[in-house]
Amino acid sequence: MPDPIRVRFAPSPTGYLHVGGARTALYNWLLARQSGGVFVLRIEDTDRERSTDASTHTILEGMSWLGLTWDEGPHFQSEGLPRHTAEAQRLLAEDDAYRCFCTPEELDAKRQAAGLEYRYDRKCRAIPRAESDERAAAGTPFTVRFRVPEGTTEWTDQVYEDIRFDNGSIEDFIILRTDGTPIYNMAVVSDDIEMGITHVMRGEDHIANTPKQILLYRALGAAVPRFAHLPMILGSDGRKLSKRHGATAVGDYARLGILPETLVNFLALLGWNPGDDRELMTAGEMTELFSVERINKKSAVFDTEKLHWMNGQYLAKKPAAELLPIVAPLFAEAGLMTADEIAGREEYVLHLIDLLKVRSRSTLEIPQQARVYLADGVEYDPEAAAKHWKDAAETSQRLGAVRDALAGVDAWEPAAIEAALRAAAQSAGVGFGKVAQPLRIALTGSAASPGIDQVGLLLGRERTLARIDAAREWLAVNAAQ
Ligand code: GLU
Numbered sequence: 001m002p003d004p005i006r007v008r009f010a011p012s013p014t015g016y017l018h019v020g021g022a023r024t025a026l027y028n029w030l031l032a033r034q035s036g037g038v039f040v041l042r043i044e045d046t047d048r049e050r051s052t053d054a055s056t057h058t059i060l061e062g063m064s065w066l067g068l069t070w071d072e073g074p075h076f077q078s079e080g081l082p083r084h085t086a087e088a089q090r091l092l093a094e095d096d097a098y099r100c101f102c103t104p105e106e107l108d109a110k111r112q113a114a115g116l117e118y119r120y121d122r123k124c125r126a127i128p129r130a131e132s133d134e135r136a137a138a139g140t141p142f143t144v145r146f147r148v149p150e151g152t153t154e155w156t157d158q159v160y161e162d163i164r165f166d167n168g169s170i171e172d173f174i175i176l177r178t179d180g181t182p183i184y185n186m187a188v189v190s191d192d193i194e195m196g197i198t199h200v201m202r203g204e205d206h207i208a209n210t211p212k213q214i215l216l217y218r219a220l221g222a223a224v225p226r227f228a229h230l231p232m233i234l235g236s237d238g239r240k241l242s243k244r245h246g247a248t249a250v251g252d253y254a255r256l257g258i259l260p261e262t263l264v265n266f267l268a269l270l271g272w273n274p275g276d277d278r279e280l281m282t283a284g285e286m287t288e289l290f291s292v293e294r295i296n297k298k299s300a301v302f303d304t305e306k307l308h309w310m311n312g313q314y315l316a317k318k319p320a321a322e323l324l325p326i327v328a329p330l331f332a333e334a335g336l337m338t339a340d341e342i343a344g345r346e347e348y349v350l351h352l353i354d355l356l357k358v359r360s361r362s363t364l365e366i367p368q369q370a371r372v373y374l375a376d377g378v379e380y381d382p383e384a385a386a387k388h389w390k391d392a393a394e395t396s397q398r399l400g401a402v403r404d405a406l407a408g409v410d411a412w413e414p415a416a417i418e419a420a421l422r423a424a425a426q427s428a429g430v431g432f433g434k435v436a437q438p439l440r441i442a443l444t445g446s447a448a449s450p451g452i453d454q455v456g457l458l459l460g461r462e463r464t465l466a467r468i469d470a471a472r473e474w475l476a477v478n479a480a481q
Contacts, residue, residue, distance in 0.1 A: 005037030006198045009063075009070070010077075010188070012044045013055035016249035017062035019302065020203060020233045020241065023267040027230065028201050029068045030268070030290040040195050041073035046081070046187055062250035066260050067283065075195070077187055084182035084190045087220060088175045092144050096219040097175055099132045099142040100124040119171040120145070144176035146215065153211040158228035158292045160204070165211040173212055185209055189216040197225050201292070204229040228292050231271045232299040241302050253307075257362030259318065259326075262311040270300040280313055312361040320353040323363065327353055330367045336374045352458060355450045373458045377470060378445035388437040388447060389475065395438050396475040398428060402439055403468045412461045414453035421452065442471035 009025040011017070032039035043059070045051040060074065091097040101124055111118045125147065127135075136142060148171070154164035175186040182190075188209075192200065207229050217224045235245030247253055253263055265281055273296075274281065274289040281289065315323070324346075331337045331349075342349050356369045372378055380389075389395045405420040425435040436452045443455050443464060456464050 003198065005031060005035040006040065006196050007032050007037060007201060008040040008042050008192070008195060008197050009068075010042045010044050010191075010202070011059050012047065012050075013052060013059060014047065014050040015055055016251060017059045018248050019250060019253075019263075019267060020248075021059075022062065022066060022068075022250050022263070023233065023270055024202055024230060025063060025068050026066070026264060026267050027272070027290070027292075027295070028199075029070075030287055031199065031201065031292065032071070033287045034290055037198075038071045039069075040075065040197070041070035042075045042077060042191060042195070043073075044077045044188070046077050046182075046184070048078075058249075058251060065254060066250065066264055068264075072195075075191070077191060080187065080191055080194065081182070083194065084187045085176065085180065087190050088144055088182050088186050091146065091175065091216075091219055094219075095129075095147070097144050097146050098125055098127065098172075099136060100145045100172075100174070101127070101135055101140055101142045103141075119169075120173075122172050125172065141178045143174045143178055145172040146175050146212070146219070148172050148215060153214050155210065155214060155224070155227055157207075158199075158201075158226060159231070159295045160207070160229055160297055163207065163210070167211075167215075170211055170215070175216075185212050185216060189213050189220070189222075192225060193217070193220065193222040199226045199228065201228040201230065204232055228295065231296055233270055234299045234301050236301060236303065238301070245302070246304065257364035258307065258311050259314050259363070262307065262314045265314075266307050266310055270302065271296050280310070308361040315360050315363070316358045318357065320350040320357065323353050323357060323366070324350060326363050327366050330364065331370065334367045334371070336367055336370060348458075355454055355458065359450065372444045372446075372449075373455075378443070378467065380441060380471075380474065381446045384441050384445075384447035388441055392475040392478050396472045398424075398430075398435065399438060399442060399468050399472055399475075401428060402435060403465060403472075406456070406461070406468075407465060409461070412457070414451075414457055417456045418453040439468070443467050 007028040009021075009028050011021050011025075029039050031037065041060075041063070043056050045056070056074070063070070088097065092099070100120075102120075107120070110121065124132075124145070148167050151167050152164055153167055153170070154162065157163050173185065174183050176182055192213075210227055210229075214224050233241045235241045237245075239245075241248060247256060250263065254260070261283070264283060265279075265286070268281070268286050268290075269279065272290070272294055274286075275294060324342075328339060328342050328349075331342060332339055337345075337349070352370055352373060353366060356366045359369065360366050402421065402424045405424040406417065409416045409420045421435055421439070422432060425432045428435065437447060440449055440452055440455065441447060443449075443452070443459060449455050459467065
């Protein structure tokens with residue numbers, strides 16, 4: 001049996017968990033789950049100035065919320081510092097790297113003169129070892145640069161296929177800074193070797209790092225992993241997804257009322273498809289269907305409209321009991337019901353959620369819609385009133401008849417409510433809609449709501465009748481004007 005696949009997600013804790021990072025994490029997670037492999041989480045915190053604990057916390061929280069559990073870690077890159085340094089020193093000792101004594105001023109001047117074409121001119125490559133050792137011993141500051149060999153560096157990317165770099169285009173890059181600390185590529189390669197990573201899947205913005213990393217693997221005598229670079233995520237205007245386009249943090253979507261399973265499904269399809277036009281998939285189905293070969297080279301567009309559509313689909317399917325813990329705090333925040341009140345009327349709230357979830361595209365819309373059922377009165381949507389309450393006197397009279405019919409219903413349940421309304425419509429000689437629509441506005445303030453029988457049930461008989469009375473009073477005032 002081949003060795004298990006070992007993949008990693010290696011975020012830098014310098015901000016929130018970006019949706020692009022979350023997609024990278026997800027694809028790695030799917031590959032590990034599918035192959036019975038190992039998913040390692042590594043926090044790349046070597047940039048001490050920009051890394052924060054708060055950011056690490058946000059990233060871990062975002063991953064847990066999405067359900068992207070890791071098998072190993074979190075490892076912190078900074079903990080490997082002695083190893084990174086020792087390996088860079090080994091490269092120096094073995095002549096795969098050399099000391100560079102050029103001063104920053106000297107390099108700056110050359111950089112300015114060369115402009116965009118600048119590449120280190122390898123001036124210090126030729127310094128004999130004995131002289132280099134002497135200057136270092138005398139305390140002359142230096143960096144350590146990798147000695148890029150002649151030739152080409154190529155790999156078969158699992159997404160972008162054959163990629164080839166002429167080594168002449170790769171500068172002798174620094175691996176240790178003047179203060180002796182290792183540079184990014186050195187730390188990443190050292191860690192990926194140490195952690196036995198077999199597949200590196202990451203954003204395509206890292207393609208330029210890959211040849212340098214491959215050279216380091218070879219110089220260190222380690223097996224080169226397989227690479228898969230993921231296409232960029234764009235906003236609706238075709239530019240790289242950024243704050244300009246709206247929310248880009250996983251946490252923002254949680255606050256906007258997107259379910260984690262929606263976001264996982266949505267992110268999976270940003271650059272990958274299962275080979276047919278299937279869109280809604282559970283994590284289990286995605287794990288089964290996922291294949292790196294089906295990842296697109298083409299950039300993916302983050303379509304917020306589609307995300308909301310998909311969330312509506314997930315909301316409709318999710319049992320009310322599972323939505324309750326998400327929705328209950330929103331009810332409390334909106335001042336609709338306290339946690340205790342919800343606990344006391346759980347069955348009612350579950351019923352309410354069941355009715356409203358199918359009409360919502362975000363969990364936030366559930367309390368928004370619920371207000372009508374929980375508040376004391378309603379406000380009438382002027383447009384709906386203008387359309388369905390055109391003749392105030394006639395409407396009031398019809399509502400009066402409906403009120404009588406409802407007051408006479410024996411058992412207050414949907415079928416009986418509907419039967420009473422049908423009877424009222426029949427005796428008025430009008431269609432059901434002519435009764436239901438004016439009543440719907442009286443009860444909810446708007447022309448769109450769940451079935452009128454369900455609305456009546458949720459309000460209870462007393463409040464249903466009180467709302468009809470209030471509507472008739474309003475109509476009387478309006479008719480008089
Ligand atoms: N820390 C890098 C980043 O956040 C990822 C490095 C890698 O995946 O190789 O972009």
